Every structure is written in C-alpha cells, then in structure tokens.
Amino acid sequence: MKQKEYSNGEITILWEPGKCIHSGICVKGLPRVFQPSEKPWIKIEAESTSSLINQVNQCPSGALSYFYPAGKGEKESQFSNSEPQFEVRPNGPLMVYGDIEVKFRDGRIEKKQKNTAFCRCGSSQNKPYCDGSHKKINFQG
Structure with a gap:
C-alpha cells in the first residue's frame, strides 16, 4: 500500500x-x-x-x-490492549476503534490497529473499507 x-x-x-x-x-x-x-x-x-x-x-x-525515530520514544496507542469499540457514523462508515483482525473469504487475515473505517454505502472501490464514496453518492443512513 x-x-x-x-x-x-x-x-x-x-x-x-x-x-x-x-x-x-x-x-x-x-x-x-x-x-x-x-x-x-x-x-x-x-x-x-x-x-x-x-x-x-x-x-x-x-x-x-x-x-518516533529509533531512540526517541515509543508510539502510544489510545486503544492498545482494549476491547474494540464500534460507531456507526451518520451517513458514513462503520468505525471500529482498537486492534482487530479482518478475515477475508480467501482465508487472508489483515491486522488493523487504531481506527478502521468499513464501507456501509456499498460504493467503495476499496471494500470492505471505506474510501469516502459515501460523500460522492450522498449516502443517507
């Protein structure tokens, strides 16, 4: 990517x-x-x-x-070691906050950290993830 x-x-x-x-x-x-x-x-x-x-x-x-560059400190995650939290954004994506694994049909697994936006409108060219297409199609939901 x-x-x-x-x-x-x-x-x-x-x-x-x-x-x-x-x-x-x-x-x-x-x-x-x-x-x-x-x-x-x-x-x-x-x-x-x-x-x-x-x-x-x-x-x-x-x-x-x-x-941080080597030796300058460590990245701190606001959601590390916590249960994922979910939010349905009005007229936008399903947000998942925290560390998760996304399992695909082909068996592939992607680890996601911090924030992940999932498409709800069906128009994303990057499914299952949101690419902002909901704004272009004026998604309501």
Whole structure:
C-alpha cells in the first residue's frame, strides 16, 4: 500500500492515502499543517509535536499515524490492549476503534490497529473499507 512520511525530527507522521476517507478532521483541526491543495500537503513544522500527535490520534480512518525515530520514544496507542469499540457514523462508515483482525473469504487475515473505517454505502472501490464514496453518492443512513 502506498504511504508517505513527514518528519520533524521528533516524530514521523505516516499517511496512507488508500485508507483515507477524506473526513477533513485533520484539515479542520490543524489547517496550518494539513493543506490538501499544497504539495507536500502536510507541513509538519507548522505545529508542535504534541499538537500533531493529538490531531493524528483523531483521524477516523487510521490513514494518519505517527512513530518516533529509533531512540526517541515509543508510539502510544489510545486503544492498545482494549476491547474494540464500534460507531456507526451518520451517513458514513462503520468505525471500529482498537486492534482487530479482518478475515477475508480467501482465508487472508489483515491486522488493523487504531481506527478502521468499513464501507456501509456499498460504493467503495476499496471494500470492505471505506474510501469516502459515501460523500460522492450522498449516502443517507
């Protein structure tokens, strides 16, 4: 899966565009950092490390995550070692917060951590995961 890294020397933000559901929470939360019309779109130097971590932890799809460079600390998960929590987002995906395993028909298993967004509208091109298609089709549910 395609991914991009942005580092400020203290942490590295990892963005996985295939997971992104384009909720806009990152842009609304830290508009000086997350600028989708710019390249690179993440201006990691625009905010403090603690602000970045707080905002990344709010990403509903898990497309944004972070890690510390070797020797700088460990990534802390808000949901580690806890039972998964579920939320049906109005007019959007089924969100699962926590560590889970997704078992596919072919027997393949994917381990998911933190946040996973599952498609409810049926239009995702990345099933079973949400790709933001619910916005394009004006899904109501």
